[in-house]
Every structure is written in C-alpha cells, then in structure tokens.
Amino acid sequence: MTEAVCLTEIWLIKDIVDTSYGSLCTGMSMGWTSPVFPQLRSDNSPLPREPTLQEESWIGSLLVLGGLLGPLVTVPLSNRIGRRRIIMGSNIPLLLGWLLAGVATNLPTLYAARIMWGCATGMLFATVPLYIGEIAEDKIRGSLSALFLLFINVGFLLAYAIGPFSTYWGLTATGGILSLFYVPFTWFIPETPFFLVYKGKIDEASQVLQKLRGLSKDVVQTEVDGLQALVAREFRVEPSVKDLWATRGNVKALGICVFLAMLLQLSGIDVLLFYMEELLVKIGTRMSASDGTIIMGVVQVVTSFITPLVVDRLGRKLLMWTTSLGLTIFLGLIGVYALLDSYFKYNVESWAFLPLLCLIIYMILFTLGVGPVPWILVAEMFPVRTKCLASGIASFMCWLAGFIWTRFFREVASSYGIYTAFWILAICCGLGFIFSISPLLPETKGKTFDEIQDMLNNRTKEPKPVAV
Numbered sequence: 001m002t003e004a005v006c007l008t009e010i011w012l013i014k015d016i017v018d019t020s021y022g023s024l025c026t027g028m029s030m031g032w033t034s035p036v037f038p039q040l041r042s043d044n045s046p047l048p049r050e051p052t053l054q055e056e057s058w059i060g061s062l063l064v065l066g067g068l069l070g071p072l073v074t075v076p077l078s079n080r081i082g083r084r085r086i087i088m089g090s091n092i093p094l095l096l097g098w099l100l101a102g103v104a105t106n107l108p109t110l111y112a113a114r115i116m117w118g119c120a121t122g123m124l125f126a127t128v129p130l131y132i133g134e135i136a137e138d139k140i141r142g143s144l145s146a147l148f149l150l151f152i153n154v155g156f157l158l159a160y161a162i163g164p165f166s167t168y169w170g171l172t173a174t175g176g177i178l179s180l181f182y183v184p185f186t187w188f189i190p191e192t193p194f195f196l197v198y199k200g201k202i203d204e205a206s207q208v209l210q211k212l213r214g215l216s217k218d219v220v221q222t223e224v225d226g227l228q229a230l231v232a233r234e235f236r237v238e239p240s241v242k243d244l245w246a247t248r249g250n251v252k253a254l255g256i257c258v259f260l261a262m263l264l265q266l267s268g269i270d271v272l273l274f275y276m277e278e279l280l281v282k283i284g285t286r287m288s289a290s291d292g293t294i295i296m297g298v299v300q301v302v303t304s305f306i307t308p309l310v311v312d313r314l315g316r317k318l319l320m321w322t323t324s325l326g327l328t329i330f331l332g333l334i335g336v337y338a339l340l341d342s343y344f345k346y347n348v349e350s351w352a353f354l355p356l357l358c359l360i361i362y363m364i365l366f367t368l369g370v371g372p373v374p375w376i377l378v379a380e381m382f383p384v385r386t387k388c389l390a391s392g393i394a395s396f397m398c399w400l401a402g403f404i405w406t407r408f409f410r411e412v413a414s415s416y417g418i419y420t421a422f423w424i425l426a427i428c429c430g431l432g433f434i435f436s437i438s439p440l441l442p443e444t445k446g447k448t449f450d451e452i453q454d455m456l457n458n459r460t461k462e463p464k465p466v467a468v
Contacts (some may be wrong), residue, residue: 020128020147020148020150020151021151021181021182021185021186022087022090022091022094022120022124022128022182022185022186023124023128023148023149023151023152023155024151024152024154024155024158024178025091025094025120025155025175025178025179025182026094026117026120026121026124026152026155027151027152027153027154027155027156027158027159028155028156028158028159028174028175028178029063029094029097029098029117029120029121029155029159029175030063030117030121030152030155030156030159030270030273031155031156031157031158031159031160031163031273031297032101032117032159032163032171032172032175033059033060033063033275034159034160034163034273034275034293035159035160035162035163035164035171035290035293036163036168036171037056037059037275039163039167039168040056040059040168044167044168045168046104046105046168046169047104047105047106047107047110048105048106051107053410053411053414054411055107056410057406057407057408057409057410057411058107058111058407059107059110059111059114060114060275060406060407060410061403061406061407062111062114062115062118063114063115063117063118063121064118064265064270064399064402064403064406064407065115065118065399065403066093066114066115066116066117066118066119066121066122067118067119067121067122067125067395067398067399067402067403068118068122068396068399068400068403069115069118069119069122070090070118070119070120070121070122070123070124070125070126070395070399071122071126071391071392071393071395071396071399072392072396073086073119073122073123074086074122074123074126074127074388074391074392074395075126075388075389075392078127078130078388078392079195079198079239079388082191082192082195082199083127083130083131083134083191083192083195084131084186084189084190084191084192086123086127087123087124087127087128087131087186087189088183088186088187089123090119090120090123090124090127091120091179091182091183091186092120093116093117093119093120093123094116094117094120094179094182095176095179095180096113096116097113097114097115097116097117097120098113098117098172098175098176098179099113099176100112100113100116101113101172101175102169102172102173102176118399122395122396122399125375125395125398125399126391126392126395127391128148129148129375129376129378129379129391130378130379130387130388130391131192132147132148132379133379133380133387134192134193134194134195135190135192135193135208135212137213147308148372148375149304149307149367149371149372149375150301150304150305150307150308153297153300153301153303153304153367154301154304156273156297156300157294157297157298157300157301158174158178159171159175159297160290160293160294160296160297161294161297162174163290164290164293164294190208190211190212191204191208192208193205193208193209193212193223193224193227194227194230194231194384196208197224197227197228197230197231198231198235202224202228205224205227206220206221206224209223209224230384231384234383234384234385235385239385239386239388239389241389243385243386243389244386244389244390244393247457248456248457248458249453249456249457250382250383250386250390250456252440252456253377253381253382253390253456254382254390254393254394256377256381256440256441257374257377257378257381257382257390257394258393258394258397259435260320260370260373260374260377260432260435261374261375261378261394261395261397261398261401262397262398262400262401263324263370263374263428263429263431263432263435264370264371264374264398265398265399265401265402265405266401266405266425266428266429267324267327267331267366267370267425267428267429267432268331268405268409268422268425268428269366269370269371270402270405270406271405271406271409271425272359272362275409275410279418280292280293280355280356280359292356292359295356295360296359296360296363299360299363299364300363300367303363303364303367303368304367306368307367307368307372310368311372311373311376314445315443315445316373316376316377316441316443316444316445317436317441317442317443318443319368319369319373320369320370320373320432320436320441321433321436321437322365322369323365323366323368323369323370324369324370324429324430324432324433324436325429325433326361326362326365327362327365327366327370327425327426327429327432328426328427328429328430328433329426330358330359330361330362330365331358331362331422331423331425331426331429332422332423332426333354333358334354334355334358334359334419334422335418335419335420335422335423335426336419337351337354337355337358338355338417338418338419338422339417339419342417342418342419343417343419370429370432374394374398377444378390378391378394379391380444380447380449380452381444381452381456383449383453409421412424442455442456
C-alpha cells in the first residue's frame with residue numbers, strides 16, 4: 001500500500017510539474033527586462049536608438065497589461081474546452097512573444113512581444129491554480145499549489161543568470177527554445193476529474209482519479225459520485241456573474257482574494273523583478289548589479305523549495321501577516337537608506353550591504369507568504385460554480401494593479417526620489433498586514449471545501465445528539 005501511495009504521489013507531482021513548466025517560461029519572459037535594459041542602451045541594441053525612460057517603462061509594464069487579456073480568454077473558455085487545453089494554448093502567445101522579440105528592430109514590435117508574453121502569463125495565472133486545486137487532495141493542496149511559484153522563480157533566475165553573460169539575441173533565443181518544450185510537457189497531463197464529470201465523461205474521470213489517487217475503481221467511485229452530485233447541484237443552470245454575490249460567502253471570498261491579489265502586485269514584486277539591476281544601482285548598493293540580481297534569483301528559487309513544506313503546516317493566515325509585516329519593515333529600511341544616500345548625501349559606505357540584504361529578506365518573505373497565498377486561496381474559497389469566474393476576476397485585478405505600478409514606479413522614483421517609491425510599497429504592505437491579522441482573513445489550512453464554505457457564510461454545524 002505504501003508503495004502504491006508513493007507511486008501515486010510521483011504521478012501527481014509529475015502532472016503538477018508538467019503543468020507548471022509554462023510558468024518557468026513565463027517567469028523567464030518576466031525577468032527578461034532586467035538584463036535586457038542595459039543591452040538596449042548599448043551599441044549592440046536591436047533598436048535604432050536608445051529608448052527613453054518612458055519607453056522603457058512601457059516595455060516593462062506592457063507585459064502586465066497583456067496579463068489582463070489572460071482572464072478574458074480563460075473565463076469564457078474554461079468550462080467549454082477545459083483546463084488542460086487552455087494551459088496548452090497559453091504557449092501560442094508565449095512563443096509568438098519570443099518570436100517577435102527575436103526579430104524586433106523597433107519599439108512597436110517589442111511592445112507587441114511583451115503583450116503576448118503577458119497574455120500567456122495571465123492565462124496561466126488564472127488556470128494553473130484552478131487546475132491544481134481540482135486534482136490535488138485537501139491535505140497537500142497548498143503545497144502543490146506553491147510549486148507553481150517555484151517554477152516562475154526558476155524562470156526569473158534563468159533570465160538573471162544568462163542575460164548578463166549573453167547578447168540580447170542569445171537570451172531571447174534561449175527563452176524561445178525552452179518554450180518549444182512546453183507543448184510536449186503539457187500534452188500528457190490529464191484533464192481534471194471535475195471537468196470530465198461536468199462534460200459527462202464519467203468513465204474517463206474515474207480512470208484519471210484511479211491514477212491520481214492510486215486506488216481501485218471501486219474505491220474512487222465515491223469521489224466520482226460526489227463530483228456527479230456536485231455538478232448536478234451547482235450546474236442546473238449556466239453560471240453567471242450574479243453567482244458571485246449570490247451568497248455572503250462568495251462576496252467575502254471575492255473581496256479577500258481580490259485584495260490579496262492586488263496586494264501581491266502593490267508590494268512591488270514586479271517592479272523589483274523587472275528593474276532589478278537598475279534598482280540595485282539606484283538604491284546605492286556597492287555590489288555589481290548583475291551579481292546582485294543573480295543572488296536575488298537564487299534566493300527566490302531556494303525559498304520556493306521551502307514554501308511547499310511550510311504552507312500546509314503554518315497556515316495561510318500566519319504566513320500572510322508575518323510576511324506582510326516583514327515586507328513593510330524591510331521596504332521601509334531601504335527607503336531610509338536611499339534617503340540618507342541620495343538626498344542627504346550622508347556617508348553610508350559602512351552600510352552598503354543593507355539594501356541588498358533587505359531585498360534578499362524581501363524575496364524570502366514574499367516567496368513564503370504574500371506571493372503564493374492569494375492563489376492558494378483562490379483555489380480553495382469558491383464553490384465550483386463560481387471558481388473560474390472568481391479566479392479570472394482576481395487575476396484581472398492583480399494584473400491591473402501591477403500594470404499601474406510598473407508603469408509609473410520609475411516616474412515616481414525620478415520625480416520624488418527612489419526612497420518615496422519604496423515607502424509607498426511599504427505602506428501597501430502595511431495595509432496587507434492590518435488586513436491579515438483582522439478577522440476578515442480566515443484560516444483555510446487543511447479544511448475541506450464544505451468547511452471553508454461554512455466558515456465564510458458563518459454557518460454552524462448542527463450539534464450531534466448525545467447518546468444516552
């Protein structure tokens with residue numbers, strides 16, 4: 001039995017890895033800007049002239065704007081063609097983006113490439129957490145969901161590590177080649193049992209569950225019957241937007257997930273990842289910007305290995321308030337350092353290690369809590385009927401907040417000082433801390449879907465009669 005369980009976990013993790021491989025490719029496209037911006041200002045740039053500050057801001061932020069297209073694709077199609085086909089289909093804009101970036105000789109082509117990458121990223125962010133939530137068991141759901149973030153961070157590290165030692169075209173070609181492997185990786189992943197039952201493919205759903213759970217057909221029949229009952233109950237009529245406010249629990253879950261998804265971006269993660277080399281120079285660190293960026297990428301990846309081990313042990317609420325408090329403190333410290341260094345011109349030579357140290361701790365804390373928890377909650381908090389729509393809305397708002405901030409961060413830093421920009425990030429994280437310690441954020445660790453719904457709707461279980 002133990003051998004069967006181990007084999008089952010291997011199959012499940014393999015499917016999650018295959019599914020999350022696309023996030024490695026999109027992570028590389030997101031981190032691409034950090035080493036590429038210095039190259040766009042060099043003599044080896046593919047562009048006819050050096051881009052202006054505003055043009056560079058558009059190059060950085062248009063990926064996030066493209067992310068808004070992802071939910072617009074996934075929400076109407078998810079219950080029609082399935083999660084698997086959307087995950088596979090996300091490779092189309094991803095590959096198109098690498099192709100456009102590879103042949104770009106002007107800014108509009110580069111803009112189009114960034115939008116395509118953003119569309120692919122938005123599709124994956126809206127679908128992969130949903131997919132994982134539907135194939136994983138309750139006790140390991142959070143841990144497996146955290147693997148999605150791990151692969152994103154591996155992609156960032158690849159961009160950071162290859163970019164400084166390669167040409168513009170070498171880095172872009174590497175990203176395109178890695179993305180070509182995305183289709184064979186996802187070709188063999190199964191469709192989720194829920195979607196198969198939803199489409200009336202009961203036997204196929206049973207076969208998938210037998211493989212995922214390592215159990216016989218008779219044993220998984222109970223889960224199949226539960227899915228059939230769920231579909232019959234929740235999908236008597238076609239889902240609509242009105243379902244999101246049909247119950248108090250849905251409204252509360254949507255508010256929580258949208259707020260935390262926006263906090264994820266307002267904590268400044270995309271700003272730091274897109275402009276890492278530039279920021280390390282601006283805040284006054286004395287280390288080589290490329291070396292510092294690689295160190296940050298390694299920290300992200302190492303911490304991502306730890307996240308699956310703690311997310312189902314420490315709980316979502318504890319991780320959120322501790323990490324958001326930490327982000328508030330260390331972003332504030334970076335702001336103080338930058339104020340003393342760039343505005344008051346104090347001699348901070350003896351503290352030159354502080355900005356990089358604070359950013360390293362920032363990455364650790366973000367990767368442990370503020371980064372993965374919102375997407376885990378999206379997969380946990382919503383009834384099946386509204387999950388696709390809610391996931392799309394949370395993802396849309398996440399990308400909208402990210403676009404606004406990545407577009408204007410550098411202009412805020414240029415006009416009011418880099419310290420002001422970091423203090424704004426610290427204030428946003430402080431709001432996240434206040435929200436996380438309040439009763440507004442419930443704990444969902446280890447709870448079944450029904451238990452989570454009872455908690456969100458303030459329902460109490462009927463006490464069982466005491467035997468006399």
